[in-house]
Amino acid sequence: MTSEQKTTVYIIIPGEGYVPAGILKHFPMREHSTFRYGKKYLQRPNALPIDPVKLPLIDTAFGTPKGQKIFNVFRDAAPDRWGRLVLSIVTGIDLDDMTELDILTALSPKHRIGALAFGPDPFSGPQSTFSRYEENHLEKENDLKTIARYVRLVDQIDDDEIDNFRKTLSQEDLFNIFVPSLSPAGGARPKALVTYDGTDWIAKFRKRRDRWDEPVIEHACMTLARECGITVPETRIVQEENSNILLVKRFDKDDAGNLLHFASGFTIADFIEDESWGGYQDLAEAARRYGAVNTGEQIFRRMLFNICCANTDDHPRNHAFFIHREKIELTPAYDIVPCRFLFDSYDLALKVGKQGRLATFENAMSDIGPFGLNEEEALSILTEIKTIFSGWQEHFKKVGVNSKDIENLSLRFSHSNLG
Numbered sequence: 001m002t003s004e005q006k007t008t009v010y011i012i013i014p015g016e017g018y019v020p021a022g023i024l025k026h027f028p029m030r031e032h033s034t035f036r037y038g039k040k041y042l043q044r045p046n047a048l049p050i051d052p053v054k055l056p057l058i059d060t061a062f063g064t065p066k067g068q069k070i071f072n073v074f075r076d077a078a079p080d081r082w083g084r085l086v087l088s089i090v091t092g093i094d095l096d097d098m099t100e101l102d103i104l105t106a107l108s109p110k111h112r113i114g115a116l117a118f119g120p121d122p123f124s125g126p127q128s129t130f131s132r133y134e135e136n137h138l139e140k141e142n143d144l145k146t147i148a149r150y151v152r153l154v155d156q157i158d159d160d161e162i163d164n165f166r167k168t169l170s171q172e173d174l175f176n177i178f179v180p181s182l183s184p185a186g187g188a189r190p191k192a193l194v195t196y197d198g199t200d201w202i203a204k205f206r207k208r209r210d211r212w213d214e215p216v217i218e219h220a221c222m223t224l225a226r227e228c229g230i231t232v233p234e235t236r237i238v239q240e241e242n243s244n245i246l247l248v249k250r251f252d253k254d255d256a257g258n259l260l261h262f263a264s265g266f267t268i269a270d271f272i273e274d275e276s277w278g279g280y281q282d283l284a285e286a287a288r289r290y291g292a293v294n295t296g297e298q299i300f301r302r303m304l305f306n307i308c309c310a311n312t313d314d315h316p317r318n319h320a321f322f323i324h325r326e327k328i329e330l331t332p333a334y335d336i337v338p339c340r341f342l343f344d345s346y347d348l349a350l351k352v353g354k355q356g357r358l359a360t361f362e363n364a365m366s367d368i369g370p371f372g373l374n375e376e377e378a379l380s381i382l383t384e385i386k387t388i389f390s391g392w393q394e395h396f397k398k399v400g401v402n403s404k405d406i407e408n409l410s411l412r413f414s415h416s417n418l419g
Helices: 074-076 083-090 101-102 131-136 146-155 159-167 171-181 214-227 280-289 296-309 375-389 392-398 404-415
Strands: 005-013 017-027 034-036 116-119 191-196 197-202 235-240 243-249 260-265 319-323 328-330
Touching: 005 101, 005 235, 017 101, 017 116, 074 101, 083 146, 083 159, 146 191, 146 235, 146 243, 197 214, 214 235, 214 243, 214 375, 214 404, 280 296, 280 392, 296 375, 296 404, 392 404
Parallel strands: none
Antiparallel strands: 005 017, 005 116, 017 034, 191 197, 197 243, 235 243, 260 319, 319 328
16 A cells, blocks of 8 residues: 555636646555645635635645544545445455545546546546546446446445455446446445436435335435425436436536535534534534524524434535535535434434434424524424424325335334424
8 A cells, every 4th residue: 555645636616617726645554634725726716615624725734633534525525335335346446455545536527526526637637546447338327227227236235245246247337337326425325426307316226125115205305304494406206127216406516517516514514523423503603604694594494304204314424515715505405314223212413402412302492592593483493394294194195105114104203292
């Protein structure tokens, strides 16, 4: 393993495309990274901060704290568990033998989410370090039926079966698995970037051993969240290979198709991956600190809705903010799904109130100040969401959730006491 790796960080500037922003160096043996903006980039009047928290627009060398392999904002841009599995299958390289920079730079700009990309130098433009796979694949990224077939194929294997599984694949299979299934969209669930009916989506598929039809249930949760006053992307259900697939419209593109720069709640609230993640209050305060005004109410609504639907996967990477030059802005909500396990009570991933992560309305109302709400305003929002959510069964039936899944969800939703 090399003692030092480096890459040029590119970012899309509206109207100009990708421009080199600076140099990221990674030291795998020391589990450390540094970043420095280029002087020409800093002179741009339209330069965007890569990360307004840890990488503001100043001419200095930034370094990660001890034990943090790479800056949160670059971890946001890298493939997560599903994407890393696909990367290991296609390249034949064990994940333990890849550095964080290897994984980060595996994608080309065409198959990334957000405005960041990476290249070997400031002159050649961004490109994938595994470009041989991207250049040779058979351009099936918009063939949802083919993608669904490959996703199901990959989903059948366990980590210790990767080598044997890879030997059964043709070169054509490897190309078609790599693109577009190597999704940087995060999480362990199968997903891919697709264009469907002329629109760009994240396609989310059923996973082996799912307890229920998760794509339809997530669609139901997202559409119900919209009725509860939460900003969410457009979602729809399509069927391929006798299975439901959830399409989530990409919010990282504007109406003209330009990629937008954003970072997760981990980055903006400056959380540490393996330490306490703080709470919704921390997200709201960090958002306000970096210029996202009037977002406290939206974050409060998300917290209440996640209590209602027992969404314990509400970790900071499932919240995000657009990054502009002088401010940040909350993105639409995403990945709203009920817990797959049944408990008498639930803890959310983020702290809810003075009783920690306990998912109760009493706890949610115990610390409302950071959201910029008074007691009357918070109580009004709580009453509104409880009233709307109380009709969840009718809504879920309307969007296609089957009766067995509704019965299973009833046991999980009963903890919230909507009466």
